[in-house]
Amino acid sequence: MSPRSAATPADLEPCTGFLRRLIRTESLPGLEGSLAALVCEEMDRLGYVDVRRDEVGNALGRIAGGGDAEPLMLNTHLDHVDVGDPSAWPHPPFAAEIRDGRVWGRGAVDIKGPLAAQVYGAARLIGGAPPPGDVWVTAVVQEEIGGVGARHLAASPPARLIVVGEPSRLHIRRGHRGRIELVLRIFGKSVHASVPASGVNPLYSLARFLDGLSSIEHSEAGELGASTVAPTLVATDQSSANVIPAEVAQTLDWRNVPGETEEVVLARLQELVDDVLEPGARAELTIPTQDRVTYTGVHAPIPANNPSYLLAESHPLVEAARGLAEAALGRPPGVGVWSFATDGGHFAAAGCEPVGFGPGDERLAHTVDEHIEIGQLAAALDVNEAFARELTSRATALDSVSSN
Numbered sequence: 047m048s049p050r051s052a053a054t055p056a057d058l059e060p061c062t063g064f065l066r067r068l069i070r071t072e073s074l075p076g077l078e079g080s081l082a083a084l085v086c087e088e089m090d091r092l093g094y095v096d097v098r099r100d101e102v103g104n105a106l107g108r109i110a111g112g113g114d115a116e117p118l119m120l121n122t123h124l125d126h127v128d129v130g131d132p133s134a135w136p137h138p139p140f141a142a143e144i145r146d147g148r149v150w151g152r153g154a155v156d157i158k159g160p161l162a163a164q165v166y167g168a169a170r171l172i173g174g175a176p177p178p179g180d181v182w183v184t185a186v187v188q189e190e191i192g193g194v195g196a197r198h199l200a201a202s203p204p205a206r207l208i209v210v211g212e213p214s215r216l217h218i219r220r221g222h223r224g225r226i227e228l229v230l231r232i233f234g235k236s237v238h239a240s241v242p243a244s245g246v247n248p249l250y251s252l253a254r255f256l257d258g259l260s261s262i263e264h265s266e267a268g269e270l271g272a273s274t275v276a277p278t279l280v281a282t283d284q285s286s287a288n289v290i291p292a293e294v295a296q297t298l299d300w301r302n303v304p305g306e307t308e309e310v311v312l313a314r315l316q317e318l319v320d321d322v323l324e325p326g327a328r329a330e331l332t333i334p335t336q337d338r339v340t341y342t343g344v345h346a347p348i349p350a351n352n353p354s355y356l357l358a359e360s361h362p363l364v365e366a367a368r369g370l371a372e373a374a375l376g377r378p379p380g381v382g383v384w385s386f387a388t389d390g391g392h393f394a395a396a397g398c399e400p401v402g403f404g405p406g407d408e409r410l411a412h413t414v415d416e417h418i419e420i421g422q423l424a425a426a427l428d429v430n431e432a433f434a435r436e437l438t439s440r441a442t443a444l445d446s447v448s449s450n
């Protein structure tokens with residue numbers, strides 16, 4: 047099968063122009079207001095309906111469906127990570143320079159290239175035959191710091207079937223591991239370091255805990271492999287080197303797989319803690335919560351828990367997405383998992399089904415070499431257009447075949 051349409055450079059110019067304006071509009075987490083306004087303005091201009099910003103500042107727009115097929119949501123986010131030292135960049139991070147068929151800058155792949163490809167890909171349906179059900183395009187706040195926007199949207203999602211546009215080099219993604227951050231606090235008894243035997247040094251219990259951590263139970267989930275845990279930050283309550291600390295706090299980074307809920311992880315760690323505590327020491331294990339503030343002024347307590355999810359390779363949405371991508375690209379896409387967590391986990395935790403697809407090389411995300419090939423953008427426009435036109439009706443048809 048040949049590619050359905052090879053967009054000419056003239057066709058692409060509005061989309062690359064939009065991407066360059068997105069890159070030139072800085073949007074660190076909590077500061078996405080100008081970018082959300084720009085996205086809404088563009089959706090208005092393209093003919094989306096119900097274009098709006100919600101309470102937490104997410105940008106939403108809809109293309110009205112002509113039938114009663116399930117609605118679809120194409121989703122990305124508005125924020126990006128910090129650029130660090132701008133002089134370390136081969137091209138200035140917010141200039142959106144075009145060199146050798148690539149657009150350079152912070153957000154080119156994570157996430158403004160995929161965002162532009164969703165807004166413009168779905169917009170190709172406007173003015174033509176309507177899709178069989180509503181198509182929503184959404185871009186949410188604070189993906190990079192815990193998912194305030196996605197958690198808010200997932201509470202009453204406009205669609206259950208979702209395409210998460212994180213970069214995937216035009217392959218289909220069906221899940222990822224999650225991340226749970228935990229803090230283990232061990233309390234002892236502080237005394238002068240010249241008489242350690244009269245106190246309880248919590249560092250010895252911590253040493254035993256870390257020793258046992260390497261043999262703690264981990265779950266496995268197919269292509270995601272096994273979960274992992276890594277001790278990261280460590281701190282005591284003391285700043286004096288000649289005092290036995292009363293407390294030590296150890297942060298743990300647990301990359302979980304589906305089924306490893308926070309209760310499961312807490313229970314496994316608690317069992318180890320109970321085994322290793324020295325006489326006189328006690329411990330407390332928590333998942334910290336951070337208060338995030340959106341640019342609209344909403345305060346949201348966000349637990350350090352980004353869920354994992356995995357759709358089966360035979361899931362109707364995955365099958366339908368693979369078929370449509372193959373037809374649009376003229377070659378079969380790979381089907382795999384992401385190595386990093388996305389907002390898809392929050393949607394999956396709320397009962398939605400998120401499949402992943404986006405242009406751009408995810409290995410360039412969060413680096414000073416961030417750029418996107420315009421050719422990938424063009425291909426993603428074709429695939430997103432096909433998703434908007436047919437993904438939900440195809441997935442639903444496959445679903446009814448597989449359940450017959």
Ligand SMILES: [Zn+2]
Nearest residue numbers: 156157189212
């Ligand atoms: Zn991202």
